Amino acid sequence: xxxxxxxxxxxxxxxxxxxxxxxxxxxxxxxxxxxxxxxxxxxxxxxxxxxxxxxxxxxxxxxxxxxxxxxxxxxxxxxxxxxxxxxxxxxxxxxxxxxxxxxxxxxxxxxxxxxxxxxxxxxxxxxxxxxxxxxxxxxxx
Numbered sequence: 001x002x003x004x005x006x007x008x009x010x011x012x013x014x015x016x017x018x019x020x021x022x023x024x025x026x027x028x029x030x031x032x033x034x035x036x037x038x039x040x041x042x043x044x045x046x047x048x049x050x051x052x053x054x055x056x057x058x059x060x061x062x063x064x065x066x067x068x069x070x071x072x073x074x075x076x077x078x079x080x081x082x083x084x085x086x087x088x089x090x091x092x093x094x095x096x097x098x099x100x101x102x103x104x105x106x107x108x109x110x111x112x113x114x115x116x117x118x119x120x121x122x123x124x125x126x127x128x129x130x131x132x133x134x135x136x137x138x139x140x141x
Contacts, residue, residue: 112134
């Protein structure tokens with residue numbers, strides 16, 4: 001693969017090896033390392049900046065509302081303790097010919113926030129559902 005920019009409009013979210021092609025937006029591909037300042041005694045002109053822990057961002061999935069409510073049910077079941085199933089999730093980006101370009105794998109994902117559609121009297125907007133997932137880390141493969 002060369003270094004040219006790639007369009008990001010063709011992607012699939014795969015949950016436990018089952019493609020879910022209905023998502024309109026995915027965000028949260030983020031790693032952040034906390035920087036800690038260390039002030040050395042006797043040296044007032046310099047502060048050491050050392051890397052601390054690295055945090056991963058939550059994965060945010062958005063899609064148009066469907067007749068099923070599996071994401072809402074997963075969230076409620078997880079938060080009430082009825083089911084504590086974490087899921088492995090992959091985000092796969094394809095080129096226009098259908099060739100896989102990149103794959104991000106998220107391990108042990110579980111729901112931490114569900115947002116239902118926003119309603120408006122003009123009725124021009126699509127009903128969007130948002131699911132936010134925490135996870136135990138990611139890799140790019």
